[in-house]
Amino acid sequence: MAELFVYGIVLGSIIALGSIGLTLVYGILRFANFAHGDLMTAGAYVALFLVTGLFSWLGISDANFGSLSFGWRMALAIPISMIAIAMLAILLDRILFQPLRRKKSGSVILAMSALGASFIIQMMVLILWGADSLFYKPGVLRPALMLPLGIKIRPDQIFIVLIVFISFATLHLFLKYTRMGKAMRATADNPELARVTGIDTKKIILWTWGIGGAMAGMGGVLYGIDVQLHPLMGWGFLLPLFAATILGGIGNMYGALIGALVMGVAQQISTAYLLPTYKPGVAFIIMILILLIRPQGIFGGRS
Amino acid sequence: MDLGGIIAYLVSLAILAGIYAVFTLGLNIQWGYTGLFNIGIAGFFCIGAYTSALITTPMPTGIYAQYVHQIFGWNLPFIFGILGAALVCGLIAIFIGIPTLKLREDYLAITTIGIAETIRLVFNNEQWLANGPRGLMGLPQPLQEWINARDYNYLYLVIVILILVVIYLAIERAIRSPWGRVLRAIREDEISTAMSGKDIFYFKMQSLILGSMIMGIGGALYAHYTKSISPDVFTPLYGTFIIWVMIIVGGSGNNKGAILGAFVVWGIWIGTKFMTDLLPYTLKARAPYIRFLLIGILLEIILIYRPQGLLGEEKRVSKMIE
Numbered sequence: 001m002a003e004l005f006v007y008g009i010v011l012g013s014i015i016a017l018g019s020i021g022l023t024l025v026y027g028i029l030r031f032a033n034f035a036h037g038d039l040m041t042a043g044a045y046v047a048l049f050l051v052t053g054l055f056s057w058l059g060i061s062d063a064n065f066g067s068l069s070f071g072w073r074m075a076l077a078i079p080i081s082m083i084a085i086a087m088l089a090i091l092l093d094r095i096l097f098q099p100l101r102r103k104k105s106g107s108v109i110l111a112m113s114a115l116g117a118s119f120i121i122q123m124m125v126l127i128l129w130g131a132d133s134l135f136y137k138p139g140v141l142r143p144a145l146m147l148p149l150g151i152k153i154r155p156d157q158i159f160i161v162l163i164v165f166i167s168f169a170t171l172h173l174f175l176k177y178t179r180m181g182k183a184m185r186a187t188a189d190n191p192e193l194a195r196v197t198g199i200d201t202k203k204i205i206l207w208t209w210g211i212g213g214a215m216a217g218m219g220g221v222l223y224g225i226d227v228q229l230h231p232l233m234g235w236g237f238l239l240p241l242f243a244a245t246i247l248g249g250i251g252n253m254y255g256a257l258i259g260a261l262v263m264g265v266a267q268q269i270s271t272a273y274l275l276p277t278y279k280p281g282v283a284f285i286i287m288i289l290i291l292l293i294r295p296q297g298i299f300g301g302r303s
Numbered sequence: 304m305d306l307g308g309i310i311a312y313l314v315s316l317a318i319l320a321g322i323y324a325v326f327t328l329g330l331n332i333q334w335g336y337t338g339l340f341n342i343g344i345a346g347f348f349c350i351g352a353y354t355s356a357l358i359t360t361p362m363p364t365g366i367y368a369q370y371v372h373q374i375f376g377w378n379l380p381f382i383f384g385i386l387g388a389a390l391v392c393g394l395i396a397i398f399i400g401i402p403t404l405k406l407r408e409d410y411l412a413i414t415t416i417g418i419a420e421t422i423r424l425v426f427n428n429e430q431w432l433a434n435g436p437r438g439l440m441g442l443p444q445p446l447q448e449w450i451n452a453r454d455y456n457y458l459y460l461v462i463v464i465l466i467l468v469v470i471y472l473a474i475e476r477a478i479r480s481p482w483g484r485v486l487r488a489i490r491e492d493e494i495s496t497a498m499s500g501k502d503i504f505y506f507k508m509q510s511l512i513l514g515s516m517i518m519g520i521g522g523a524l525y526a527h528y529t530k531s532i533s534p535d536v537f538t539p540l541y542g543t544f545i546i547w548v549m550i551i552v553g554g555s556g557n558n559k560g561a562i563l564g565a566f567v568v569w570g571i572w573i574g575t576k577f578m579t580d581l582l583p584y585t586l587k588a589r590a591p592y593i594r595f596l597l598i599g600i601l602l603e604i605i606l607i608y609r610p611q612g613l614l615g616e617e618k619r620v621s622k623m624i625e
Contacts, residue, residue, distance in 0.1 A: 032409040034342075034416075099607045108340045109606060111409055112547065115342060116602040119544055123596040127589050235539070239420065242413045281424050284417035291402040291410060 002149040004268045010157045010226060012264020013164035017219030018237055019244040019256040020171070021089075021212020027188035027251020028208050029101075031110035035092065036216060037234030037241055038121040043085040043217025044224040044233065045125050050077040051136050067145075067155045069137055070225060078221055082214040089213025090206060092117055118235070125231040134229040160222045167215065168257060175253065180207060188251040239280045240267065243287035249297030259297070262286075314456045316573060317566075321463040322524045324565035326546045328470050328558060329517030335555035335616075336478055337510040338490035340408055343399075343415025345542025346422045347392045347515050351522020352532045353426065354391045355384030356439045359527070372431050373439065381445035385466075385523045392519030396512040404507045419543065426534040438533025442526055463524055470517055471558055478558075486510055487556075540595055545572065548602045554612030563613060572598065 022036045055073040056062070064071045096113050144152040175181035180203075187194040187204045195201050223233060230236075240263045247262060248255025263283055270282040290297070326344060333339040362368075362376035377383075399418055403411040427436050450458050477483050485506050488496040497503050526532050536542070545568065553564020575597055579590035586593075605612065 032412060034412075096603055096607070103607075103610075105606075105610065108338070108408055108412075109610065111340065111412060112551070113603060113606050115544070115547070116599050116606070119540065120596060120599040120603070123592045123599060126592040127596065130589065239413075239417050246410075246413075275428050277428055278424055280417075281421040284421050287417060288402055288414065291406060291414070295406050295410070 001269070001272065003151045003153075004272060005265055006147075006151050006153055007157075008265030008268035009261060010160055010264070011268055012261035013161050014219050014223050014226070015237065015240050015244055015264050016257045016260035017164060017167070017215045017222070018241045019248070019260045020168075020253055021208075021216045022241050023245045023248065023251055023253060023256040024184070024188060024208045024212050026245060028184070028191060028204060029097070029110075030191070031097075031107040031114065032242070034111060034115040034238065035117040035121060036114075036212070037237040038118045039085050039089055039213055039216040039234065040220035040223065040237055041125055041229075041231065041234035042088055042121055043081045043220035044229045045129060045220075046081040046084045046217070047074070047077040047221040047224065048129070048134060048136060048229055050080060067143065068159055069154075069156050074136065074221075074225070078218060081221055082217045085217025085220075086210040086213040089209040089216070093205065093209050122231055122235065129231065131231060136224055136229075156225055160226055163218075163222070167218065171211070171215075171253070180204075184208065188253075236280055239287065240264075240283040243283045243290070246287060246295070247290050247297055249299040252297065252299050255297055255299035258299070311456065314460050316569065318456060318460050318463055318528055320566045320569040321460070321467050322521055322528065323546060323549060323569055324467055324562045325463075325470060325521035325524060326518055327550045327553065327561035327565045328467070328474060329514040329521065330546060330550050331514075331555065331558055331561040332474060332478075332486075332510055332517070333514035334550065335557070335561065336483065336490060337486045337507060338408065339404075339507060339511055339514070340412040341415045341511070341514070342412050342543055342547065343417070343419035344518060344546050345537045345539055346415065346419030347395070347518035348522045348525070348542045349419070349422050349426065349534070349537035350395060351388035351392055351519035352526035352537070353433050353439070353522075354388040354519070355381075355523035356442050356526050356532055357433065358387045359384040359443050360439065360441070371439070372434050374432050381443070381527060384527070385520055388519040388523035389516040390519075392522075393512045393516045396515035397508070400508045400511045404504050404511065416539075419537075419539065423534050423537055436534060438531060438536075440531040442530045442532070444527050444530065459528060463528075466520065466524065467562070470520070471562065474558055482506075482509075544595075545598065548598055548605075550612075551602060551605055551610075552612055554614040554616065556616035557612075557614045560612055560614035560616075567613070568598070568601075571601070 018040050025033045051073045060073050100110050144154050175185055183199045244259035244263045245256055248259035267279040267282050333341050358377050358379050360376045361378035363371040399414055403414045485501050549564040549568040550561050552568050554560025575594040
C-alpha cells in the first residue's frame, strides 16, 4: 500500500502538469478544453521524434545519465517539446477558439470545438505514428531502488516528482511576483474586473495557453518516460484532469495541484482492489461524488 | 459491380444512415431544443445495443455456455429488446442528470464522457456480463423468417424508416406543444424561464431522459442490424463524435436538419472511403484516421463559418399558429 501511495504521487504529479493548464484556461476563458489531454499526447510524440529521430541523426550521445533511463537527448527534448506544445496551444487558440470568441459563441460551442481539436490531434498522431504503444527506449531494463517500507521505485520516478516540484515552484514565483503573473491571477479570479482595470486580456490569453501548453507537453513526455506512449494516452487523462480541476476549484492553480495528487493516489490505490484498466472509472466516480457533495471544489473557486 | 449490387450497397448505407438519424433526433431534443451538452452518446449507444441483445438472445447452452457468458438471455421478440433498451437508457439518464443538471452546463458534458468511458470499460472487463471484449454474436433479426436472408436488408430498411418516422412525428408534435416551448425557453434564457415559474431541473431532466431513450432505441436498431456487437464498436469516435458532426452539419434545433445531417455526413464518411482506397498500399492501414481527420476539420469549419448548419432552426411559435 505504501508503494501504491508513492506511485500515486508520481502519477499525480504528471496529472498536475495537465490540470494546471486546464484550470487556467477554464478560469480565464471559461470553457472546458477537451483537447488538453491531447496536448500531453502531442508533447510526448514530439519528444519521441526528437529523441529517436532528429537527435540520433545529429549524432547526440545516447548514453544514459547515471541510473536514469535517458540522457542528453531527453534533456534537450523536454524543453523543446514544451516550447512546441506551447506554440501548438497558441495556434489552436488562434485558428479555432479566437474566431468563436469574436462571434460571441457560447462556452458550449467552444467546448465542442475543443472536442473536435482533440480528435484532430489524435488522428494526426495515429497517421504519423500508428496505433501501437511506443517507448523512448524499447527493451531497456529499468532497475528499481529499494526504499524503506518495501517500496520499490525507479530513479526515473524520483526525477519526475522532482522536476514537477521544481516547475510548480517556478510557476508559483512567476504568478506571485511578476507583473504578468499577478495580472493572470487577477484575470482568473474575475475576468471582467481585470479588463476594467486595464489589464491587456489578449496578452493574458496568450500566456495562459503558452504556460498551459508547455506544462501539458512536459506531462506527456514524463508519462512517456514512466509508462509508455500511446495515441489515446491524453484521452485517458481527460477524466482525471477534469476531476482534479473540479476538486481543486476551477481557476485555482494550487487546488489543481492538490486535486491531481489526490486523483493520482486514489487511482493507484484502487488497483489493489480493481483491475488497473478501471483507473479512469475511479476518477469518474470521484468526480461524480465531488459534484454531488461540493461542486465548487475543496478550495472554493467558481462552481 | 452490377446494378443489383449497387442497390444492395445503397440499401446498407441507408440503413446505417437511418440508424444514425435516430441518434441525431435524440440528440436534437437534448442539444438542439434544450441546450444540454451530452457528449457521451456512445454510452447510450452501447447500453441500448447490449440491453436489446441480452433480451432477445437465448441463454447459451451446452458447449457454447463454456465460451459465451452473459448475465441473462430472455429470448424475447425484437420489440421487447427495443423497449428494454429505451427503458435502461432512461434510467441511466436519471442517474447522470441528478448530480449535473443543477450545475454549469459543461459539467454535464464531462459527466457524460465519463459514463460513456466507464460503460465501455465495464463491458470490456466483466466477462460474466456480456462476454467481455469478444462481445455477443448471432443476434436475431425481426421478422427474419418472412423473407430470404439475401433480401433481408430491404425489410430492415423499412423497419428502420418506420421507427424513424414515428420518432420524428412524435418529437415534432411535442416540440410545438407548451412543453416544447419551455425547453426552448430554457435553452435561450434559463433565468427568465425560472422566473416564469418553470421548474428548470424537472424540464431538463425530462429532455435528457427522452433523448437518451431514443438513443437507446438507436443502439438496439444497430445491434440487430450488424447481428454482432463488442465494446470496441462504441468508441468516442464512432459512437459520439460523428453524431455530433451530423447534427451540427444538419442544423441543431431542426429535426429535418438532424436527419439530413445524418445522411449527408454518413455519405461523406463513405465517400472518403473511396478516396482513401486510391492511396498507396503502405498508407491504407491508416486510411480511417485520415478520414476522421477530414470529418474533424469539417466540424471546425462548420462551427466557425456556418454554426446554424445546412438548415437553421425554423421559427415556431405554436402548433395553433402555422
